[in-house]
Amino acid sequence: MINKKEILSNFSGIAPVFAIPNFVMFPKTGYSFNIFETRYKELINDILSTDKLFCISLLKSDLDDGHEYVFDYYNIATLCHIVDYEKLKNGNYNIIVSGLEKVKIKKELNSDKKYKFVDLEILNDNNFVDREQEKRKKMINKFISLFSSKDDSINLNAIDTSMISTEILTNLGSLILPLESIDKQKLLELDDIELRLEVLCQFMDSELKIENDLSQFDQIIPTNIKWN
Numbered sequence: 001m002i003n004k005k006e007i008l009s010n011f012s013g014i015a016p017v018f019a020i021p022n023f024v025m026f027p028k029t030g031y032s033f034n035i036f037e038t039r040y041k042e043l044i045n046d047i048l049s050t051d052k053l054f055c056i057s058l059l060k061s062d063l064d065d066g067h068e069y070v071f072d073y074y075n076i077a078t079l080c081h082i083v084d085y086e087k088l089k090n091g092n093y094n095i096i097v098s099g100l101e102k103v104k105i106k107k108e109l110n111s112d113k114k115y116k117f118v119d120l121e122i123l124n125d126n127n128f129v130d131r132e133q134e135k136r137k138k139m140i141n142k143f144i145s146l147f148s149s150k151d152d153s154i155n156l157n158a159i160d161t162s163m164i165s166t167e168i169l170t171n172l173g174s175l176i177l178p179l180e181s182i183d184k185q186k187l188l189e190l191d192d193i194e195l196r197l198e199v200l201c202q203f204m205d206s207e208l209k210i211e212n213d214l215s216q217f218d219q220i221i222p223t224n225i226k227w228n
Contacts, residue, residue, distance in 0.1 A: 002098050007081050010051070014109065016043050017055045017118045018080075019073040024184035025056040026171035027078055027099045035093040039114035044085070044093045046113075052082040055103060055118060058185050075105040076189045079120060099171075102188065129166050129194040136166050139197055142204040143173060170197045179203060 018040060025031060035044050047054055057077035080097040087093055102123045109117040129135055174187045174196065190196045 002081065002083065002100075004100050007051070007053070008100065011053065013120055014117055015053050015055045015079060015120060016047065016113075017057055017073065017077070017105065017108075017116050018043065019057045019059040019116075021059045022181045023056075024058050024175075024181055024188055025078040025080060025097075025099050026175050026188060027102050028165075028168045029099045029171050029175045030083070030096065031099075031175070032094065032096045035095060041091060041093060042113065043115040044082070044095060048082065048085065053100075054080055054082075055105065055120060056080050056097075056099075057105065058181060073105075074185055076123075076185070077103055077105055078188070079103045079122070123191070125167070125190075126192045126194070127165075127167050129197065132166055135194070135197055135201075136169065139169065139173065139201055139204075142201055142208070146204050146207055166197065167193050170200060173200045177203065178207075 035041055043054060055077050057073040057075075060072040060074065078099045079101045080099050083096045083098050085093055085095040102125060103120040104123055106119045106121055109119060111117045170193055174184060177200065179187070187196050187199060190199070
């Protein structure tokens with residue numbers, strides 16, 4: 001189990017930033033990455049010998065002006081810790097990371113590295129959820145309905161969620177549901193877990209309605225049509 005307090009005990013507030021397109025990391029979730037870009041292989045190699053901390057931010061744009069890479073990324077991001085890694089023969093890395101805290105990137109710092117360092121402020125979301133058990137059950141049931149309709153091999157009823165906090169459940173849903181990256185970024189930027197949960201439930205409602213409408217549409221289409 002990750003000991004967040006111990007990991008962050010000597011955190012200086014400064015970390016390298018891993019800015020990537022089409023992906024938003026959430027606190028209290030985990031994810032695996034294959035690191036192949038030169039600048040990010042250097043980043044991973046450097047932090048493996050120190051605190052293993054880095055910041056994942058959604059990339060807006062990544063331009064090469066002929067001299068250096070110019071980054072434009074969102075300033076609300078997630079501070080992450082490398083849980084495990086494998087260095088491959090070609091120099092790439094497979095890493096497993098844990099999202100520790102939501103952070104605000106206050107400013108970019110000067111560095112002679114190919115990657116960037118940023119000054120971070122840890123942000124604390126409001127974890128209070130009114131009628132929490134009711135809303136947890138609602139979210140879990142919608143999640144089960146949505147994914148059971150997509151893949152019969154997934155049995156989410158067998159997963160014991162009683163020991164998982166509402167914040168973790170909500171952030172896991174935010175991470176894995178098929179939302180656009182910009183919408184996931186908006187979810188991350190919400191400072192209220194209850195509101196994040198309600199937005200997720202609305203999204204799942206719309207997905208389930210679309211699937212139901214498509215199912216009904218399929219049922220009324222004749223199967224013996226001969227197209228000219």
